Structures are given as C-alpha cells and as structure tokens.
Amino acid sequence: MQQPDSPVLRDIVLVGGGHSHVGVLKRFAMRPEPGVRLTLICRDTHTPYSGMLPGYVAGHYTYDQVHIDLRRLAQYAGARFFSDEALGIDHDARTVLCRSRPPVPFDQLSINIGSTPRVDAVRGAGEHAVPVKPIHQFNDRWQALIERLTHHHPRHHPGRTRVAVVGGGAGGVELLLAMQTRLRGELARQGRDPDELVFALYTRGSQILPTHNARVREHFQRTLTERRVELHTATEVVAVEAGRLQSASGDWHNADEIVWVTNAGGAAWLRETRLVLDDDGFIQVGDTLQSLSDPGIFAAGDIASQVNHSREKAGVFAVRQGRPLADNLRAAITGRPLRPYRPQRRWLALISTGDQSAVASRGDLYLAGDWVWRWKDWIDRRFMARFTTQLNDLLPMPAHQGKTAKPSRVALDEEESAQAISAIAMRCGGCGAKVGASVLSRALSTLEPFPREEILVGLHAPDDAAVVRVPPGKDMVHTVDFFRAFIDDPYVFGKVAANHALGDIFAMGAEAQTATAVATVPQGLEAKVEDTVYQMMRGALEVLNEAGCSLVGGHTGEGQELALGFAVNGLIDAGGDSALTDSILTKGGLRPGQALILTKPIGTGTLFAAHARLGAKGRWIDAALTHMCQSNRQGAACLREHGATACTDLTGFGLLGHLVEMTRPSGVDAELDLAALPLLDGAEETVAAGILSSLQPANVRLRRAIHDQAAWVDHPRYPLLFDPQTAGGLLASVPAERAAACLSALHALGYGQAAIIGQVHASGEALEPIRLTDGSR
Template sequence: MTAVAHHDLVLVGGGHSHALVLRRLSMRPVPGLRLTLISPDSLTAYSGMLPGMLAGHYQRHETHIDLSRLSRAADARWLPQRVLELDPVQRRLLLDNGDQVEYDTLSLDVGATPDLDSVPGARAHAVPVKPVATFEQRWRHLLADPTAARRVAVVGAGAGGTELAAALAQRLGATTEIQLISASELLPGYPDRARSLIRKRLLTAGVRIVEQAPVQRVSEGQLHYNGQPQEVDLVFWCTGARAPAWLAASGLPCDERGFLRVDSTLTSLGSPHVHAAGDCASFPSPLPKAGVYAVRQAPVLADNLLAATRGGHKRPYRPQRHFLSLLSAGAGDAVASRPPWPALAGPWIWRWKDRIDRAFMKRFENLPAPMPAAPADSDAMHCAGCGAKVGAATLNHALADLQTRVRDDIEAGVAQGDDAAVIRWSGQHRLVQSVDYFPAFMDEPYLFGRVAALHSLSDIYAMNADPHSALATLCLPRHHPRLQGRDLRRLLAGAVEELNRASCTLVGGHTIEGPEMAAGFTINGALTAAAWSKEGARPGQVLIVTKPLGIGIQLAAWMRNVHRGPDLDATLATLLQSNGPARAALSTLPPSACTDITGFGLLGHLLELCQHSQVSARIDLNTLPILPGTLAHIRRGIHSTLRDSNDQVLGHCEIAPALLGRPELVAATDPQTSGGLLLAVTRERLEATLAALRRAGADATVIGETVVKNHKAAATITLHE
C-alpha cells in the first residue's frame, strides 16, 4: 500500500550531493514526503575514479553510481529525462519528453559543462568531457580504433584536463601524440610543488605541455593557438565551465557563467523553494569546481531540504579553507596536495586514493530493497504490470460455465477467446473492442500512463484494427489532493501522448482513489480490412516475435531493487515501443495468424494460437530474444509472481531433459507488459516480412515453426536447441 504523501521534493541531477541525499533518505524515510529524481542517465560517474577507469584501472561498473537502484532504495520516483525549462513562479519543470513536473521544494545538482561557445568551432569539432555519458561514448570509439586518432589534444590544464592527459598516455601508449594545452599555466591555483610533480610525470609519459596558449579556433583536423594551426585528429575540451542555459533563463539570480546564486544555506537568492549544491551552485565567495565540496555539502543540503518541507530552521554550509586533492598521474601513480603541507607523489599515494575512492563507492552497494524476494505466501506482495494478471487456468475455470447471451452481430467474444471482441456495427462496419487494467509497476505517472495506453492498444493492433477512441479507468493513491492532481494530470498526459500518436481519441473515463496507482483503457477500434486472429496458422509456417522477452522478470528485479540501471534502460525502451508500426508494416504482408504476448507469456499465448489453429509448434530456445540481464536474474531466483500459474503451460510442452534447468524456459513463460506481437507467416513471405518489420523498428526474430498436430491429441509445443 502506498504511504500518504503531502509534499513533493524534486531533485534535478544525479551529482554527488544528490546521491548522498538519496542514500540518507533510503536509510531514514520521511513520512509524508514524496521524492522524485530527474536525471537523464541511469548511471552517474564518480569523478574521483573516472581518470582511473579511462586509464584502465577500473571497470565501468566500479566507477558509476546506479541512480535507478539508489532511487528505488529511497522510494523515489526516477525520471530518465533532461530539464529544458524551470518556472520558479509556477514551481514547474518542463522535460525534454514534453512532460511537466510540479514541485513544492526543488533541489539542483546538475553540475557544469565545458564552455564550447567561447571559441569558434569548438562546439562543432571538439568533444566535451561533460556530460560524461557522451564523452564515454566517444572514448569507447577511440579505444576500439586507436589508429583513428594518432594526434590528440586536451584543451584545459586544470585538474580534469591534467588527469585526462595522463590517462590518455597510460591507455594509448607511445603510438599516440598527446598535447595538453592551457590558456594560463599548468594546474592553475595549485602549489608550485604539485605542478612540478605532475609536470614531471606528464613529460615522462610523453605528453607535450603547452602553457600560456589560449586556443583561438578549432576547425576540422586543426587546433589554432599561438597564431599557428596545429594538426590534430581529436580534441577533448576541459575548460570554461558553464551551467545549463535553462538555469539563467529561469529568471533566478545567476552569476556570469549561469550558475545559481545561493546563500550559506544552499537556498536560491531568488526563491526559498529552490536549492542548489555542487558545481551548479554559486556562493558569495566563489569555490573551486571540485567534487569534494559537493560531498561536504550533502549533509547540509539534506537537513535544509527537510527543513524546507517542514518549515524548520536551516543550517549554514561552511566550506573548508583547504581540501585534499589527489590527482591521478597514470601508471598507478598519483599526486597529493593540501596546503599548507608540501605536495607528495608516488604509487603509495595512488593506493591511498584508491582506498578512499572505493570506500566512497561502497556506500552505494547493498542498498535496501523496498520489496522482499518473491515468497511462496500467496498473501505476500505481488508483482504489478501484467505480473498482476489472473492466471490462465483460473480465468479459464471461471469462464468455462459462463452463460453469456450470444448476439448475431458479435463475431468474436468471450467464447472465441481472441485478443479483442469484434462487433458488426451499423451495416458493414465492424467495431473491435478491448480492455486492459493493471497496477503501476513504477510510481511514475507519466511513464506509466504511456505504457498503460500502449499495452491497451496492443490488442487492437493484434486484430489488424485502427484505434478509434478510448475510455480510461484510473486509480490514484490517497495522497494530498494537490499531489493527486499532479499525478492525474501527468498520468493522463502520458496516456494521451500515446493515444494521440495512434490517432485514438480519449473520450472519457472514471477515476477512483485506492491503495496504489493503477490504470486501464477500453479501446474501440475500426476493422476496415480482414481481421487477424489466432486462427489461420498452418503446418510448416514460421513463428516470429517482434520484441525481446523478460519484461516481467526485469520489473520483478526493479521492485526488489536488484536490477542494473542499463538493463532497466533497455526494459523501459521495450515497454515504450508501440506495436502500431509493426502492424502498419504488415499491411501488404498479412500474417496467417497473430496475437500479442502479454500476461500469459510467450508459451501461453503460443499455445492459444496453436489451439485455435489446430497445429503444434517447435521452438528453438537458443533463438529467443531476451532482454539483457534477464538470464542472470533468473539464475538468482528472480521471477514474476505469476510464474507458477504461467508454468502450467509447460504441461503442454515436450521438453528434452537437458533443457529442464535452462533459464530460457522461465523467460518463455514470463508475463510481458506491453509485449510484442507473435506472428505465423508463410515461408514464402518470411524475408519480406522480416525486412518490413525491421524497417519499422521492430526487433523481429524467428523463434520456430508450426508443425502438424496429432489429430487425436491436444496442441503441443516442442522445445529444443
């Protein structure tokens, strides 16, 4: 049951301060407070370990905080979006997907990005080191083909640029010419001894250091400084930090580089409801843009955000005069600097730095799970989405003796068991109607509204009908009416986005309060061509699925907070993929039979298709498309609570003994929310069908074939490899 909330605290950005605030709130939840984190990436880099990762000392997963897991542990909504606008008067944020999020209290930790507009050509021809996700993509391309960039320039010789140059020299070796260019001196603001120690190590590694050389222009293959063009293959830009443009555009007081002006309590000078920490905050006495300040600000920020939500007293943040700086110098070497003490260097400094960094990252391991592992107790918490569906055996038992009135104008109804009802309406017109409803798998209304609409539309597409209109049935948690209104607006906005894209008009609905968010839509469709159904498959045809499997398992892992951010990204992308384009792609290539894969899993829906078509099927387990990370979750015992019911379909399967322990079997019965289509097509149309589906963006995969059914036996599915 969802706890009642009355205050929306929204965090924008996944910087160090916010990561630590979320960690604290995961251990000490605050009654009545609803948390939301807006950050475009599921993983955020820890700056202290990033140079070590680039140099090859760490794997990527060791250096990134999983924001999706951290948000789940703190019972916070996670929105993987970017902010485009901030309206402090209406207390509203506009996101890059068109969604709008309202807040009562707002905190910003969005960092800083290199200024690419101060030098002509830099935006077009240089690679900024932030955002880190974009930089990492370019870095991976460089590692894949080092010969494509034999001459690399790093512009900006502060701490970040210096560590990057050292990492480049360590990773790429002597075959790459590396130059480090500074408009002033090496490591401005650092003591002379620290600069001397770093300089010696860079020169030993073969890095060319160019000081007092402001870059005038960047062009294709050239860097212009000291009045001369220098030939380069790749330019990394690490200088001139600026804030995101939407901060200054908000009208809140900002400094000359766009960073939000705050007082000693980390509160905006223009709004008591807005706070900031980390690099995006500008103090009366400017601070260096260093991660150590963000880490030290986190406890003060957490206390002051809670004070803002309760009307309490805020405490001041008092920055330290000096801080310890540990700079990676490549090759397992590092330099330590903390005035007034003399700088030190050597491998032991690197080992010291490594222990500090690993201890910081260890804070984000073993996060608490809001939901325990799936128990056998039938009264325990159950999965949401299509994992909350009533099992096939239970449903069939309830419908077996149901005496429904049969009208002549109903072509398909309960008795036919197809994906949607078909009704002859007003002459030759046929109405296709379907309804779906399920609890939210994530407490994120906009995303859930989109998925609920797409899932409801899927049955209409599986019947080859055109969506026409929709009625909504919605349940909202019992929060404060102000928060309920925000949820309702965002849920409907997400649903209408997908309904509009499908040319389907929302014409009404019904809303109630309940223990948790839930949504469903009755979809009316117009059937203007031949209907697709589960009948029509013939022996010798090919079976195709259009989306990967494993959604139910991934959502179960999410609910138990044992998922991985990148795997969740892939799952969300699959959930938000409409079956409309796949259906449109087959307008001239109609399948022999079709259904969509939802609550009963691949094998459950395939069995229905076989039974209706009077065929059997052979499936190759090795060909099943499965979402990344799903098989690992299965091996750890993660599965949907609908598994036991769905596994009854295995009684209709012929399975070789060697396959009985395979995790793919669990994926094959896993309930799919917003799953793909399952098609039977003739071999003559196979290549054309696959090409059409893939042009439409569907992940079309051949998984098996239909075969002759023993006329005396029930339809069976043979699983092999």
C-alpha cells in the same frame, strides 16, 4: 511501485543526478520524512563518480564500478525517478519544465546538474573537439575516441596520431595521463607501436595545475616530460578546425583528436529563469544553499556558486554538500530554521598519474607514489560501496516500509489540514471513493482527445456516457485491460498501460476507435492527486492519440495503489452475416510451413520483479520501458502486409502460453528456437538469479505442452518461456518465403529486435504441441 505510508503533502524535486543529490537520496532513504515525496529528474540513469572517472578511462575500473545507478538508488529511497532532461522553471506555477514530459510540480526544488563546457566561446570547438563535461555524456565520446584512435589512420603523419588536450588544470593533466595509459595499452595489445600516439597539452596559463603547490606542479611537469607529452604553456586556443587548432599568436597546431577540459559554465537554460547567476552562469546561493532570488530553490555541486565562500569546482565539495543540502531541504519543507554550510578552506586532492600511481595535494602537502594510488582507490571504493554493493545487501525496499506511519511534520494551512485529515481517515467505499469532480475536471481540462467524427458525445461533455456511431460496413472489436503501477513515473505508466490495452486491437488486425479509462489514485492533497491524474492520463492520451483512438470517458477512484486500465473499441471491415472477415487475424490461423515472428524482446516480468527487489540495473529498466512504450500498430500492419494469418500480443500468459493458445485452435504443432528468442537486456541475468514474476508459477503449469520437457529445464532461457509480459510484442505466423522480407521491414520500422523464433508444423503423433530447439548448439 512503492506507495508512501502517509498521503503526499509536499514534493521535493531534485534536478540532476550529481554527487550532492545522491547524498540527499541516501539520507532520505535512511530517515524518510512522512508526507514528503522525492522526485529525481535526470536524463541519465547511471551517473559517474568523478573521483574514479580517470581510473575508468585508464582501464583500471569497469563501467559499473564507477557509476551510481540512480534509478536503483531512487527505488531504495522511495523516490520517483523521471528519466528526462530539465529545460526550464515556471516560477509562478512552481513547476520544472522538461524536454519530453509534462511539467513537474514542486514545493522545494534542488538543482545539481554539474557544469557545461563553454565550447561556444571558442570558434569551432563545439564541432571539432570532444568536451569532457558534462561527464555523464563522456563515456560514449570516450568509446568512440578509442575506436577512432585504434582503428583509423591519422590525418597528418602516416604512422603517428596526435592527440591534443586543451586545459592545464588538474582535470586536464589527469585525464591526459589516463588516456595515454589506456590508448598505448590498446595499441600494444594489437601488436602496434604505442609510440604511434603523440600527446600534447595546451594551457593558456604560464604553468600547469595553478591551484596546487610547487612540488605538485614539478612532479607532474616531470611526469609529462618522462612520458614525452608536448607541453604548450601560455598558449590560449582561440579557434578549432578539423585536424588542427589555433593559438592566440596565430600559429596553427596539427591535432587528429582534440579533447576539451577547460573551465565550464552553467547550463544555457538557466539564463531564461529568474535565478541570480554569476558571470559564468552558475546559480548564486547563500550559506544555506538557497538561491539568492528564490529561497524555494536550492543548488549544490558545480552548478552552485556560494557567494560568501568562493571555491574552485571540485567533486569533494559536491559530496560534502549532500548532508547539509538534505538537512536544509527537510527543514524548509517542515518549516524549521535552516543551517549554514561553510566549506573547508583546504581540501585533499588525490590526483592519479594514469599508471596506478597518484599524488596527494593539500595546501603545502605533497605526497606521491603507488601507495597514494592504493589509498585513493580505498577511499573511492568505500564511497561507491555506499551506493552500490551495500544496496545489494539491503531488504527489497527501505527499512521504514511496513512500519506504522509517523505523523507528518509538514506545515499545512487550514484547508490543506482538512484535506490531509480526510486523506488519512477511514475512506468511504462505493461512489464515495470517487475522485472529486473539481479535481478530475482540472486534471482533464487541458487534455485533447483524438477527434473522430463518429464521437457524438465524448470526454468533455457533461453527460453520463459516451455516444459513438459505428461506421457503415464496420464490425466492432472490444477488449479491456487493467493493472496496477509497476513503476513510479505516472506519465510513463500511462503510456505503457495504453499501449498494453491497444495491443489486442492491433493483434486482431483492427484500428482503434475509442477508449474508456478506469483508474485508481492514492489519496493525498487535492493538488497532488490532480497532478498524478494529469501526468498519467497525459501519457496515456499521447499513445491513444497517436493510434487515432479517442478517449471518450472513464472513471477515477481512490485506492491504495496507482492503477490504470482501458476498455478499447476497435473497427474492422465487416464480414457477411455472423461471418469473420478475412481481415481479422485470430489465434486459430496458424498454417503448417509458416515462420513464427516475434516483434519485441521478452523479459519484462523478471526484470520488474527484480526492480522491485533492487536487483535490476537501471539501464535494463530504461531499455525495457522503451520497448513497452513502443506501439504495436505499425508492426501489426507490417505483418498483415507480409501475409500473416494468425497473430496475438504477448501479455500475462507469456510466450509459451500464448503460443499454446494459437496451436490448439489451429490444429498444428510449433517449434521454438531458444537461441533465436529476442531478450531484453538483463533478463537472462535476473532469471539466473532466481528472480521471477509472481505470475510465473501459474504459467509454468503449461510446461506439459512441451515435448521432452525434462531435457530443457536446465537451459538458461527455459524460464523465459513462461515470463509474463506487459505491453509485449506481437507473435505472428507468416509464409516462410516472406519471413525474411517481413523481418527486414520490421527492423526498418524500428522493431530492432524482431526475430524469426520458430516454425509451424503439421500436427504430429506426440500429444505435446511444442518442440524446443537451440540453434546455437
């Protein structure tokens, strides 16, 4: 997790990953503003570039060629990336309300979420049509559409499938031609007749592409005719049902698939805010891109409507608003005058025809041909390179990192100035480094720990320590874990840290009872420190409460980096005098003939090492965090139910290290099938690139435990045996005859990549206890 060079004084929050916001991130990356923290809230990690989306649909580009990796771009910019969806604004509290996380405070807010299809305006369209916008969701819909059209039978005419596109603007025409190119090609590759597909275009206007000149319209009219597209002008669609649509004249038109590319509007949640909206639900902004009703909130791209400069919705405006938006956000946060942005009256539109040919349109200008496509391709690739391939050549972190911190230009009041001076001054050690009592009490005041009757004195009591009763017939299980943040989202980090700490308790077969937290938080204004503590502990508490574990206290101090750990107490049925009960799962319980089961995929060490170096794709990190936030509680119970006799959770020592810890006290050998290892997406790629965790060299020293180790060093999965895990899965041994049932049960519980990865054998003559195989060979 990158730490700012100076204390955080102000927060700029960006809602949405549209073209304007990627420009803002890039400009702040190249010229950071000391004391200002950027946070991007977006539900999707990869955002498509609209200019290349038709080429992707037509099959000319790959997914990664047309998508900007927002998590990676935010990492480069030193911004926090919160993977979530904004659902509202609390104007009084100055926070953004999100779907699945605590509210996010802001000092300046910018909204760039694009438009939303108005399918609710036409009966049945929401249920039976595929909307193209918002385009961040279109890929899943498009892939499903390809699957249906190339593998399913049509409803109406055997051997013919009708595809209807509703919307006669440039977007609808361009998308139809791209879809036609791709789908006909797919059928031809299957040895089928491409003429099985019949395309129809519906528009309520009297002509297609109404905002373009006559020669451009004639070109596309001719192209549609040549490609045998049925064109229905002056045909307003008023209703949609399964397999057909109805026009305003009352006629019904058959259609096996319906794609919706009509005008869109603003997101519904904006209507519940105080923002002034136009008739279509877009945020009305002035020349400085500030909301007419709240100057602390900006908007850009399709979601914004500049009242003094009415323009159609086009990606070119969103791209060009990036620079003035960044400049005005910077000016607003530092108390300087804002500058007006006046969009151009005319702009160049390059519209593709699906087959690597395109048309240039600007005012009365009309140009067409394959060379226009090559021109468009060059422009689009150059734009994308600024956010993709050029990042590959950069240092692991922004160039400003490590330089002497510049003084902040943020305007502060008297009290804030005193706090800022204190935050950057030489800080005290010892108890002087504790977070202030008022800050801590405010941050924790709304947190409600899981109630347990054994808690006599808990979190919200003013006493110096917690008092907890040990229930009769129970033994205590104790563990402690602590590490610094490796991601920039304190809420998600709190979840992972709590899951990591609870793993030891569940692996032993115990239930979690209480937890005591220890945290360090970077210095800053009290409000910023308070929110960081709250976000982190809110995430942790959700995990603890779900596990039935009560947070009873802790200690929070200041430090250079965000860090969190827990001392967790658990309960297990008591055994006899100084004896272990049978319900305790220890590492020494492996038995010959048992199967080894791993409940989660491995690879967190290499992936987050790559993330810190801008070498991991955002979707890889998303998937890894999903697994890290998954509790081991149900998995542990499932393993016990299926006769597990030994168990451990995978953490810093990696798979091999933890397995060696199990074989030694058990007096057995073990065999691992490298082909069977469940891996996180991207782990093999980052390992192959030589990106390894800093703990990897220490773990590799255990290679001497591998029989015939030299024969396996070149195997692509070999390095992952030593990869340290954070909040990893459970490694357990179960009777071989029950392994398949156990695995099925784990899958049903949500451990979708749980796998049988090896076997336990009686100790052999070889000194090395671990043998490797590759079942795929």
